[in-house]
Amino acid sequence: MKKILFRKIAIDCFIFFLITLLSSSIIVWVFQAVNFLDIVIEDGRNYIVYLNYTLLNFPKIISKLIPFTLFFSFWYVLNKYENNNELIIFSIHGVSKLQIINFFLKYSFIIIIIQIILASIIIPYTQDQARSTLRTSEVNFFGNFMKSKNFNDIIKDLTIYVENKDENGKLKNVYLKKDSKSQSQITYAREGQIRIINNNPILVLFDGETINIINTKISRFKFSKSDYNLSNLETNTTTYIKTQETSTSILIKCVLFKNRILNDKKFEGANCHDGNLDNVYKELYKRFFIPIYIFPLVLISLLTILNSKENVKFWRNKLIIFLLGISIIIFSESTLGYIGRYLKTNIVYMISPILIHLLFYTIIHNKLKLKK
DSSP states (O other): OHHHHHHHHHHHHHHHHHHHHHHHHHHHHHHHHHHTTHHHHTTOOOHHHHHHHHHHTHHHHHHHHHHHHHHHHHHHHHHHHHHTTOHHHHHHTTOOHHHHHHHHHHHHHHHHHHHHHIIIIIHHHHHHHHHHHHHHOOOOOHHHHOOBTEEEOOBTTEEEEEEEEOTTOOEEEEEEEEEOSSEEEEEEEEEEEEEEETTEEEEEEEEEEEEEEETTEEEEEEEEEEEEEOTTOOBOSOOSOOGGGSOHHHHHHHHHTHHHHTTOGGGGGGTOSGGGHHHHHHHHHHHHTGGGGHHHHHHHHGGGGGSOTTSTTHHHHHHHHHHHHHHHHHHHHHGGGGOOSOHHHHHHHHSHHHHHHHHHHHHHHHHHHHHO
16 A cells, blocks of 8 residues: 555656646747747758757756756645645555655655756757757858848858848848958948859849958959859857867866866867866766755655644745745755865865755654654
8 A cells, every 4th residue: 555655646746747847848948949049030040950959959958947847846746735635644554754755865866867867968969969050050041131230240250231121132232341361351332132043142242342451452343243152151150169068078087187188189179178177167066966956855845744734834834845945946056156176165065965955854854753
């Protein structure tokens, strides 16, 4: 009978947790996907790139929401059990509240492992793939970012200004400035239009002038018609690998063998240099130690089973437990700002979730012992 009771409460909690996690993740993903529309509208990317990029960000959203949705689900379901007098069934069949707490803590360890795998393996990989999607894609919809009276520098080393653009895509008073190491080129045209010739986007300019500046020498020529090839141009969108996109194995090597590989050119692209060492420590802390806060979060949600609905302060205690859980989530995220290259400081925050967990477990254990 005990196994049936434990199975039922576990299924109720975890099903509600999965539903809450999935629904909230989809809502956040939709809002984030709207923000990512700039990839298409501003940068001129196609919709396949946009879709791939947004989908690859979904695991990161799930990982961010796991702590809160887990705490909220356990807190909600256990309160529901208390309101329906279902927790009494456990005591009738000889199951103590401490046994219920230990049961949930045992399974919360599995969630911590899943969260660590997400944070240390899956998310860095998907984030890197998302960045690679932008890195390897091309600008397709040039007409999208050519807006009236707007300087646009989305394309690398090229600034485009259009005074007016009509419904047919005809451009009035077009200004282009292209820069390179030793020279720059300025082109002005009274009219222009983007055309696709042999699957390549061409900006056709009419009645204009081009000024070339090479070192200190200036040359210019006028034209009645000129074609400006827009294919194979790079964008200014960030394409370098960020610390959060770097694989965990490289970050660990960077910390363990920092004296040997620090500022090594081979690891320069992996963000393993002296100026980025603090971020490396923060990223490793985020991947391996913040998930441990799930232990105290689950434990705080289990304080609900000590809060009897017959108590006059039942609703107040329920609110306090909820706010306490939110405070732990905020605290866990805020500790990230204090992580750096100094080991002594890091150790304090690394053992914080365990200390908080032991503190609450001791309080609960003593309280139950006194009641008994």
